Amino acid sequence: MKIGVLALQGDFLEHQKILESLSVAIKQVRLSADLNGLDGLIIPGGESTTIGKLAVDFGLMDPLRTFAQDHAVWGTCAGSILISKDARRVQPLLEIMNIKVDRNAFGRQVDSFEIDLEIPALEKVSQENPPFHAIFIRAPLIEDVGSSVKVLAKLPNGKIVAAQQEKWLATSFHPELTTDDRFHRYFLEMIR
Numbered sequence: 001m002k003i004g005v006l007a008l009q010g011d012f013l014e015h016q017k018i019l020e021s022l023s024v025a026i027k028q029v030r031l032s033a034d035l036n037g038l039d040g041l042i043i044p045g046g047e048s049t050t051i052g053k054l055a056v057d058f059g060l061m062d063p064l065r066t067f068a069q070d071h072a073v074w075g076t077c078a079g080s081i082l083i084s085k086d087a088r089r090v091q092p093l094l095e096i097m098n099i100k101v102d103r104n105a106f107g108r109q110v111d112s113f114e115i116d117l118e119i120p121a122l123e124k125v126s127q128e129n130p131p132f133h134a135i136f137i138r139a140p141l142i143e144d145v146g147s148s149v150k151v152l153a154k155l156p157n158g159k160i161v162a163a164q165q166e167k168w169l170a171t172s173f174h175p176e177l178t179t180d181d182r183f184h185r186y187f188l189e190m191i192r
């Protein structure tokens with residue numbers, strides 16, 4: 001199995017490290033040719049407008065959309081914005097997943113926070129399945145999901161922060177910034 005990590009901007013190295021610790025081969029993706037032979041792709045956290053503009057400049061938008069048609073894609077934070085169909089403003093979006101996101105929904109950088117979340121879906125990769133320590137850094141909320149989208153995690157106030165549509169996964173928070181590899185293993189299971 002070989003997983004690509006979109007490496008234009010953001011915390012792609014953190015994803016890479018977790019995948020390497022799981023003995024998964026990885027490829028940093030900067031050009032469309034880098035997508036050849038990959039089984040899945042992670043779009044990291046960072047700044048979604050910047051990643052989107054670079055993806056346009058690098059001619060990656062259409063190759064990424066084509067790749068997503070028959071491969072698993074996971075977006076964390078800024079990545080979840082990029083794969084959404086609607087981010088309520090004009091910016092380059094891949095429009096892969098049928099979710100609407102609200103960027104910077106919690107406010108400014110200083111309003112970033114961490115919280116333990118119950119995520120039943122992770123039972124697939126963890127028998128005991130303790131709460132997942134979720135890190136939100138100027139994060140988006142998933143405001144609305146289409147009918148084929150499964151909600152995986154909510155905040156105590158009921159707001160959606162993780163969702164899956166078949167082979168596509170979106171998390172508003174950053175599993176790559178923790179030492180908990182359950183979401184990465186869940187993504188690998190989705191591919192298998």
Ligand code: GLN
Nearest residue numbers: 045046047048077078137
């Ligand atoms: N605020 C960023 C955006 O809207 C996302 C932040 C992050 O990825 N931690 O793109």
